[in-house]
Amino acid sequence: MTENTQSDRAATPVATEDHDRQPFDFARWWDRVGILAVLLILVVLMIIIAPNFASIDNILNIARSISVTAILAAGMTFVILTAGIDLSVGSIVAVSGVASVLVALNGVPAPFAILLGVLAGAAAGAINGFFVAYMSLAAFIVTLATMIFHRGLAYTMTGGVPVVDNALNFRDFGNGYVLGIPVPVIVMVVVYVVGWFVLERTRYGRHVYAVGGNPEAARLAGVNVKGVLLSVYVIAGACSGLAGVIFSARVVSAQPTAGTGYELTAIAAVVLGGTSLMGGRGRIIGTLIGSVILGVLTTGLILMNVPFFTQLLIQGIVIILAVSIDSLKQRPLRLRRSVRRRGDVGGQPITTS
Amino acid sequence: MTTNPQPLLKVDGVTKRYGATLALNSVHFDLYAGEIHALMGENGAGKSTLMKILAGNEHRDAGRILLDGQEIEIRSPQEARAHGIAIIHQELNTVPTMTVAENLALGREPKGQFGVLDRRAMTRAAREKLQRIGSQIDPRRPLGDLTVGLQQMVEIARAISEEARILVLDEPTAALSRGEAVSLYRILNEMRSAGVGLIYISHRMEEVWDLADRVTVLRDGTYVDTKQKSDIRPPDVVRMMVGRSVDDLYHHEQRTPGEVVLDVRDLSGAEVGPASLQVRGGEVVCLAGLIGSGRTELARLIFGADKSESGEVLINGAAANSASPRAGIAAGIAMVPESRKEQALFLEHTVEDNIAISSLDRHSRLGVLDRPGIRQSVKKGMERLRLRLNAAQLPVSALSGGNQQKAALARWLMRESEVLILDEPTRGVDIGAKSEIYQLINELASRGKAILVVSSDLPEAIGISDRILVMRAGRVVAEMAADSATEEDVMFHATGTAATDNEGSR
Numbered sequence: 085m086t087e088n089t090q091s092d093r094a095a096t097p098v099a100t101e102d103h104d105r106q107p108f109d110f111a112r113w114w115d116r117v118g119i120l121a122v123l124l125i126l127v128v129l130m131i132i133i134a135p136n137f138a139s140i141d142n143i144l145n146i147a148r149s150i151s152v153t154a155i156l157a158a159g160m161t162f163v164i165l166t167a168g169i170d171l172s173v174g175s176i177v178a179v180s181g182v183a184s185v186l187v188a189l190n191g192v193p194a195p196f197a198i199l200l201g202v203l204a205g206a207a208a209g210a211i212n213g214f215f216v217a218y219m220s221l222a223a224f225i226v227t228l229a230t231m232i233f234h235r236g237l238a239y240t241m242t243g244g245v246p247v248v249d250n251a252l253n254f255r256d257f258g259n260g261y262v263l264g265i266p267v268p269v270i271v272m273v274v275v276y277v278v279g280w281f282v283l284e285r286t287r288y289g290r291h292v293y294a295v296g297g298n299p300e301a302a303r304l305a306g307v308n309v310k311g312v313l314l315s316v317y318v319i320a321g322a323c324s325g326l327a328g329v330i331f332s333a334r335v336v337s338a339q340p341t342a343g344t345g346y347e348l349t350a351i352a353a354v355v356l357g358g359t360s361l362m363g364g365r366g367r368i369i370g371t372l373i374g375s376v377i378l379g380v381l382t383t384g385l386i387l388m389n390v391p392f393f394t395q396l397l398i399q400g401i402v403i404i405l406a407v408s409i410d411s412l413k414q415r416p417l418r419l420r421r422s423v424r425r426r427g428d429v430g431g432q433p434i435t436t437s
Numbered sequence: 438m439t440t441n442p443q444p445l446l447k448v449d450g451v452t453k454r455y456g457a458t459l460a461l462n463s464v465h466f467d468l469y470a471g472e473i474h475a476l477m478g479e480n481g482a483g484k485s486t487l488m489k490i491l492a493g494n495e496h497r498d499a500g501r502i503l504l505d506g507q508e509i510e511i512r513s514p515q516e517a518r519a520h521g522i523a524i525i526h527q528e529l530n531t532v533p534t535m536t537v538a539e540n541l542a543l544g545r546e547p548k549g550q551f552g553v554l555d556r557r558a559m560t561r562a563a564r565e566k567l568q569r570i571g572s573q574i575d576p577r578r579p580l581g582d583l584t585v586g587l588q589q590m591v592e593i594a595r596a597i598s599e600e601a602r603i604l605v606l607d608e609p610t611a612a613l614s615r616g617e618a619v620s621l622y623r624i625l626n627e628m629r630s631a632g633v634g635l636i637y638i639s640h641r642m643e644e645v646w647d648l649a650d651r652v653t654v655l656r657d658g659t660y661v662d663t664k665q666k667s668d669i670r671p672p673d674v675v676r677m678m679v680g681r682s683v684d685d686l687y688h689h690e691q692r693t694p695g696e697v698v699l700d701v702r703d704l705s706g707a708e709v710g711p712a713s714l715q716v717r718g719g720e721v722v723c724l725a726g727l728i729g730s731g732r733t734e735l736a737r738l739i740f741g742a743d744k745s746e747s748g749e750v751l752i753n754g755a756a757a758n759s760a761s762p763r764a765g766i767a768a769g770i771a772m773v774p775e776s777r778k779e780q781a782l783f784l785e786h787t788v789e790d791n792i793a794i795s796s797l798d799r800h801s802r803l804g805v806l807d808r809p810g811i812r813q814s815v816k817k818g819m820e821r822l823r824l825r826l827n828a829a830q831l832p833v834s835a836l837s838g839g840n841q842q843k844a845a846l847a848r849w850l851m852r853e854s855e856v857l858i859l860d861e862p863t864r865g866v867d868i869g870a871k872s873e874i875y876q877l878i879n880e881l882a883s884r885g886k887a888i889l890v891v892s893s894d895l896p897e898a899i900g901i902s903d904r905i906l907v908m909r910a911g912r913v914v915a916e917m918a919a920d921s922a923t924e925e926d927v928m929f930h931a932t933g934t935a936a937t938d939n940e941g942s943r
Binding site: 285286288290291293294297298300301303305306307308364365 | 742766767774808848
């Protein structure tokens with residue numbers, strides 16, 4: 085750099101950053117590949133232990149079995165990127181599933197019944213978003229309340245019992261195939277492609293990251309923070325609605341208990357995929373990988389005839405392990421960076437970065 | 438004071454290095470019992486580093502520290518306290534939700550029987566401690582209910598109760614009202630008479646002149662000189678601090694201002710106004726005044742960061758809807774806020790994302806980003822501010838304070854906003870980056886932008902601007918041309934001295 089002495093001085097701190105480039109790129113590489121490596125190891129293990137694991141049928145089965153929670157997790161990624169949380173997605177699955185089945189059984193054509201389910205989910209999400217964005221309530225509490233409310237609503241709508249009718253007009257939405265691929269899997273892939281595009285390639289996506297990274301800075305940079313907050317809950321709600329319709333179609337009925345506990349699976353998938361609960365950092369592709377890991381694990385354990393109780397034990401351990409690896413790999417780097425920045429060698433604990 | 442041959446504290450050739458940066462280079466400093474010794478220097482001069490070493494938060498790389506002639510080690514804040522060194526930080530180290538008494542007893546709560554907290558004894562002890570500095574604060578009140586000034590009194594009471602022999606005050610009046618500052622001075626003078634050695638760090642020249650016996654100046658981590666106050670005058674200190682002719686640093690060029698671009702009419706908000714001001718294209722106007730005089734609040738109202746109650750903002754004669762930052766930005770206003778980490782930057786995001794965030798609408802079609810275009814524009818902005826291009830994909834937290842500030846500025850260069858509001862643009866920035874920021878301000882003004890700077894640094898305010906508006910109690914109380922203004926003039930208006938006794942005897 086041929087500059088005068090003034091800028092040489094300013095360049096000094098930048099020069100030290102060059103040393104950081106190598107390890108930092110390593111961390112980015114890990115960010116992309118780390119969780120994928122976990123998945124690959126898991127798959128190899130499964131192939132060894134369960135011989136028919138690698139069959140096309142089994143793979144499509146796994147894909148179909150994860151589709152509902154994976155779609156929930158896609159919406160959840162948007163919410164968590166803004167440092168929020170949505171506990172109500174499981175209950176929204178039930179409400180929108182029930183709603184779509186009830187209207188379909190009353191003669192509404194399949195496409196409209198499906199659309200209505202999605203819109204019902206979006207509307208439920210808008211309620212969450214309104215309280216989080218415009219009433220500034222904690223997302224945890226708002227969605228805990230709506231989780232309870234919507235479960236109650238689903239029971240109320242069905243009178244507490246499942247509504248089963250084999251003549252359900254959109255049953256193929258859960259059970260059909262296109263070119264040999266299950267419809268829910270196609271829907272899931274579309275959701276992730278769209279989600280990826282929106283987050284990575286659109287202005288709106290950058291605003292989502294900005295709001296999660298630093299809401300006040302986002303506001304002063306001209307981002308419509310409240311609008312973004314509202315929208316991510318609508319997106320999560322719409323995804324839940326879609327998942328609810330698929331679920332109902334799969335089981336050819338309206339189940340008021342549908343989706344119970346799914347919110348936790350979805351959150352687990354997002355976190356497994358490397359998205360920070362503090363917001364602003366993470367990738368939707370990671371969420372998909374996280375969902376697949378959970379699905380592979382469940383299916384694999386079933387193939388191995390592991391009892392259900394033991395399956396839960398193993399799932400819990402895997403989640404903790406994967407998240408620990410994720411934070412371990414980041415820690416030395418973050419430490420090094422802040423040591424240099426603060427010049428703090430004797431070291432109080434590093435607070436926020 | 439200096440009749441005592443043995444200094445209470447002696448800092449001898451202390452050096453501290455952060456990576457490649459030499460924060461302190463063989464610095465000398467001594468303090469006698471019963472003196473107030475001012476430590477001065479620009480941001481980044483090394484004052485804070487020296488204080489951190491004395492406080493035990495940092496350890497020196499070389500040199501010696503002597504207390505009463507004995508070499509000592511200060512490895513932790515606990516050790517500093519054991520040596521009788523107490524620090525009153527810029528940011529207070531207290532727990533706002535706890536009561537005054539609880540804060541005063543923090544870490545050494547009196548225990549009654551069975552280890553149960555003896556609240557009554559605690560309150561009594563607190564009252565005694567406060568009375569020693571002549572304060573009537575009720576020890577049972579939650580600390581957070583007190584004004585910052587009173588909270589500071591509590592901290593001082595704590596320091597005194599710990600029998601501190603050396604009291605270090607880092608910008609203690611930064612958040613104080615005038616009255617609070619006056620009672621602080623009284624306490625400090627009493628402590629001096631009682632034989633305590635006080636190290637006083639401040640940017641405010643008149644304060645230093647009121648209080649200090651001696652002045653030591655640091656510049657870029659090196660020791661410049663120590664002078665008896667009686668031997669020098671304020672401009673000498675400024676010269677020692679800056680180390681060069683002020684005009685060189687500020688790059689101020691002669692410009693002919695154009696039409697009025699920013700026109701603020703009777704704008705008022707919760708704590709400010711009504712205030713009116715105008716900034717012409719090609720003009721740099723500085724809002725001066727004490728902390729709390731409403732400068733930042735006014736700047737935020739103009740931009741739309743806070744809601745105004747009445748009044749209007751016009752850009753090029755057209756009403757700008759300053760209801761939100763978004764509206765402000767759309768009208769052509771940009772603001773670099775006061776605290777870049779909390780209000781401007783996304784620390785974990787890349788430098789590129791940080792710079793591009795406010796211009797995405799100009800670089801997208803139907804919401805889809807034009808990524809090559811963005812990269813190109815970001816690159817241009819970074820080049821103009823002499824940010825190394827290979828930093829574009831680094832998280833902005835990896836940059837130094839000065840470079841972070843440049844990234845915050847680059848955001849608005851990319852946006853090409855007509856009006857630029859810069860709130861304390863050089864706070865916490867090293868002198869090299871400072872000079873570059875001044876150069877940029879000058880360059881932008883030359884290209885016809887209207888620039889409004891909030892600055893607490895008087896030499897800076899006078900050096901970079903064309904006009905100075907002084908604020909006090911939420912209103913603009915004086916206007917002066919920068920080339921004829923002096924720091925004293927500004928200070929008179931800022932403190933209200935000029936308005937009340939109207940002597941003008943300078």
